Amino acid sequence: MNAPVRVRFAPSPTGNLHVGGLRTALYNYLFARKNNGVLVLRIEDTDRTRYLEGAVENLIGTLKWAGIRYDEGPDVGGPSGPYVQSERLSLYRDHAKKLLETGRAYHCFCTEERLELMRKEQPKRGLPPKYDRACLRLTQEEIKEKLDSGTPFVLRMKIPDSRVVWFHDHIRGEVEFQSGQLDDQVLLKSDGYPTYHLANVVDDHLMQISHVIRGEEWLSSTPKHVLLYEFFGWEPPEFAHLPLLLNPDRSKLSKRQGDVAVEDYRQKGYLSEALVNFIAFLGWNPGDEREIFTLDELIREFSLERVGKAGAVFNVEKLNWLNFQHLRKKPDAEVLVMLKEYLTQSAVDSKHFDDEYLLGVIGAMRERVMFVKDFVEKSPYFFQRPVQYDLDVVKKRWKTETTEQLKVLIGEFSRLENPQKEDYEAALHRAAETMKIGHGDLIHPLRLAVSGMGTGPGLYDILFILGKDETIRRTTSAIKRLE
RNA sequence: GGCGCUAUCGUCUAACGGUUUAGGACGCAGCCCUCUCAAGGCUGAAAUACGGGUUCGAUUCCCGUUAGCGCUACCA
Numbered sequence: 001m002n003a004p005v006r007v008r009f010a011p012s013p014t015g016n017l018h019v020g021g022l023r024t025a026l027y028n029y030l031f032a033r034k035n036n037g038v039l040v041l042r043i044e045d046t047d048r049t050r051y052l053e054g055a056v057e058n059l060i061g062t063l064k065w066a067g068i069r070y071d072e073g074p075d076v077g078g079p080s081g082p083y084v085q086s087e088r089l090s091l092y093r094d095h096a097k098k099l100l101e102t103g104r105a106y107h108c109f110c111t112e113e114r115l116e117l118m119r120k121e122q123p124k125r126g127l128p129p130k131y132d133r134a135c136l137r138l139t140q141e142e143i144k145e146k147l148d149s150g151t152p153f154v155l156r157m158k159i160p161d162s163r164v165v166w167f168h169d170h171i172r173g174e175v176e177f178q179s180g181q182l183d184d185q186v187l188l189k190s191d192g193y194p195t196y197h198l199a200n201v202v203d204d205h206l207m208q209i210s211h212v213i214r215g216e217e218w219l220s221s222t223p224k225h226v227l228l229y230e231f232f233g234w235e236p237p238e239f240a241h242l243p244l245l246l247n248p249d250r251s252k253l254s255k256r257q258g259d260v261a262v263e264d265y266r267q268k269g270y271l272s273e274a275l276v277n278f279i280a281f282l283g284w285n286p287g288d289e290r291e292i293f294t295l296d297e298l299i300r301e302f303s304l305e306r307v308g309k310a311g312a313v314f315n316v317e318k319l320n321w322l323n324f325q326h327l328r329k330k331p332d333a334e335v336l337v338m339l340k341e342y343l344t345q346s347a348v349d350s351k352h353f354d355d356e357y358l359l360g361v362i363g364a365m366r367e368r369v370m371f372v373k374d375f376v377e378k379s380p381y382f383f384q385r386p387v388q389y390d391l392d393v394v395k396k397r398w399k400t401e402t403t404e405q406l407k408v409l410i411g412e413f414s415r416l417e418n419p420q421k422e423d424y425e426a427a428l429h430r431a432a433e434t435m436k437i438g439h440g441d442l443i444h445p446l447r448l449a450v451s452g453m454g455t456g457p458g459l460y461d462i463l464f465i466l467g468k469d470e471t472i473r474r475t476t477s478a479i480k481r482l483e
Numbered sequence: 484g485g486c487g488c489u490a491u492c493g494u495c496u497a498a499c500g501g502u503u504u505a506g507g508a509c510g511c512a513g514c515c516c517u518c519u520c521a522a523g524g525c526u527g528a529a530a531u532a533c534g535g536g537u538u539c540g541a542u543u544c545c546c547g548u549u550a551g552c553g554c555u556a557c558c559a
Binding site: 044049108119126182190241243246314322369444 | 484485486487488489490493494495496497506507508509510517518519520521522523551552553554555556557558559
């Protein structure tokens, strides 16, 4: 019988959640749900210098937006709390003390300056940069003396000399390190806070985490963690180190080369479904050719076995396409809500458009928009009369005879009563036949007249949405202005 | 520098030694459809980093090289 699956997402509150962090959270979430397990949110705020006010709230909001629900965490509680590391300090101190007593850790009184100097000298002598264990040679008396005099100290982990430390990684297979390569890592800082290494091992054990699923940047420190589990006499969890997310130039995804915060994408109008779908596929795929997935479908299909090993470039083009796909899948009613929401906060206009009208716009523009904002940006004429006419289109479509022809067309339109799309079409055909001209001779200038543009949905759709009066008004106005 | 990880079209990826003239998707180009723009359909260009092995047979296994990335903090 296997232990129940318990995984955790353990970000540090130092700013907005990174898309890489979101993917880690997502994979943990998917793995937990898929295996009927539990997802824990744990805040790793052991670096007081990097703490950012409001970051935790922000993080929680972002996860919620993405649809990633956790079962235990700072705001929802749970049996293994507290879920904020700064509220668990005594736990770390007690455990560090145990290591001290068993000789697996030792006091170090070295100053920042000495360590810096040491690191500068080591490469010159061809040595790997590691703590030189100066303080390990201190006698009990010397240690007591320094302690008594209040000399600041840290607790370091005493790495065994020549051991092979290995572990199995779900993604990378067997990984092994020579312990001689490992540094005597600081476990407890001089301010009494634990470092990541101590805190994450203690918490993962106490919270009974079964699988540690985290970014590849942790792979190199995993042997230290494995050793810590051993020192404590604990069974280590299983590990899965996720491939990194990359910039287009294949360096580690960073600011400078585009947006990295989930918040950035949210503000640009990306659907959470699209971002989640996209990010899930950066390092994972279902093994067949399906690409559009909802969160629930991802849960059904996800497995660690299908996670790849190589880093993946964050390619915005594909994300855009996915946003289009997900937006298109949404029912009209949902898009309507989003469009109304966008309209109220956009400065474009304050006029009121009823639902029926907006639904018409949505129907006409659906296949042509990637974002909700595109309804307004790509078809502004549904929200305000054309303020100008695209000059290239004028040049191409507006002939000298156009004015007279459109007047005839208006005459035809004005006789219509409560016209439907087909009625506009029939009327236009009649006008064209009367004048013995092609349909295009009317269609193109008319489109320009009512929209100011040369592109968009079918003309009759536009006319129907705008309505007869507005169509005639705009056409008349265009004739006046383009004559 | 040391240690570790990684390596299929520009990008995300499929292939779990043979069914492969290496498949799909995004993007790109062309054609069809068509009142324009989209959408859709069709077509095309585009990859196994390099060198050795193992094997009857390597994208797939092993070794080396190269390249990229990560770690190398009293940061996570």
